[in-house]
Amino acid sequence: MSRTLSKMAVNVACALFAVLAMIGISELSYEKSVDAMDGIAQAHLARSHVQRLLRDVLDAESGQRGYLLSDNTAYLEPYKAAVADIGQTQDQLRELYVLQPEQTGTLARLGRIVQRKLAEMDLSIRMKNEGKEDAWRFVLTTEVGKEQMDAIRTIANQLIEESNRQTANGYAAVRRSLLLSRIGITLVAAIAFAAFWLYLRQSDALDRAGQRQQLALQAERDLLDAQVRERTARLTELATHLQQIREEERAHLARELHDELGSLLTAAKLDVARIKAKLSGDTGDLPARIEHLINTLNSGIALKRRIIEDLRPSSLSNLGLIPALEILTREFGQRSGLEITVNLEPAELDETIQLTIYRLVQEALTNISKYAEAHNVEINLLSYKDHVTVSVRDDGKGFDLQAVQLSAHGLQGMRHRVEAAGGRLDINTAAGTTITATLPVAALRGAGRQQPESPAG
Ligand SMILES: Nc1ncnc2c1ncn2[C@@H]1O[C@H](COP(=O)(O)OP(=O)(O)OP(=O)(O)O)[C@@H](O)[C@H]1O
Ligand SMILES: [Mg+2]
Known part of the structure; x- marks a missing residue:
């Protein structure tokens, strides 16, 4: 169980990690x-600035040439606008390249050549304005202007290519990071799924372990229940058996007393009567002694009857309940x-039930005389179709049923x-004591061995 729990903790940690x-x-x-x-955006911007610079330089050159060749001042407008724009664009480029030291050298080179080109164009326009026709024509026809323009184009192309390279690098970096995230997320999702699957399996195992434990507990409880039931049944059986034996012993003793002792005493009484009849003349105190012996024998017979009655109520078997x-x-x-x-309704009851009721009333009355301190006692036997109820009520002090000693029987x-006879006993000790038994008219099988025997007193 604890192993499964620690596995679950590992799973939760995995899920968290995922x-x-x-x-x-x-x-x-x-x-x-x-x-x-x-990076890509910056590279794009740099390229467009470089392209603009190149375009402006070309615009300025064509404006300058247009003016020089046509003498039309309208050409000076685009020239001036392009020159002004060149300055601005160069500033912006410097700002853009400030974090790229390897490009700043190239940019500075471009700046210098552009400045030179602008100075040359400015010089030729100034010469034109001053009327130095030969001088500006000379400048125009030299290769210098073209060389400068080529150099500007070459350097600008280098910068443009560099920005293209940066753009391509940027795109590659985006693609790489997308790929990385794709692989990573797929991997992590797989780990999370595996952890989840393991979690499900372990929680299932935990459930099953719990169920197994529950079943084992239930089985244990059932076993204990069965054991308790079996022991209770055995004890009940034993108690019933002992009670039956007790009743049988009592009946046997009563019978022995009646048959053996009874016949001995009767024989002795007959002998004494015969001796008494044969006495004649002066026999001193013999008649008185014989009379005393007859009285003693009569007391013995009466005692024997009482003992027999106590052992086994002959009234029960002779007269009925x-x-x-x-x-x-x-x-x-x-x-x-x-x-x-006393309120006793007649009822057709088998002998075991009769003896049960008799013994119950007997014990209840004994207890009343011993403990109740009562004034009135009421005994009821009510008869119904298939059961009877017996109750013995006293108006005594009552008692606490929970506090009854184990030694009290x-x-x-x-x-x-x-x-044992298939009935139910209720004891109410709230006001006085009322003992009520509800019994079937015929006892259950097994309790039927309490057959009262009839020793005639
Ligand atoms: N009618 C009663 N009024 C008051 N107390 C009673 C009454 N019947 C029983 N008791 C109380 O219940 C206890 C148990 O009675 P129970 O008949 O089981 O045992 P006992 O009379 O003490 O001993 P035993 O009957 O085994 O000789 C008594 O000790 C007594 O305190
Ligand atoms: Mg008692």
């Missing part, structure tokens, strides 16, 4: 092109002195029994 490089290349090529264009609950609550009312209101056992 953008900067593109801007740099475009700026550089712009600068170079502008410089080259400036409603009478068993009535007996339980009546006895509890007598023992505790609490006001108990009464409420837990209650909930376990109810849920």
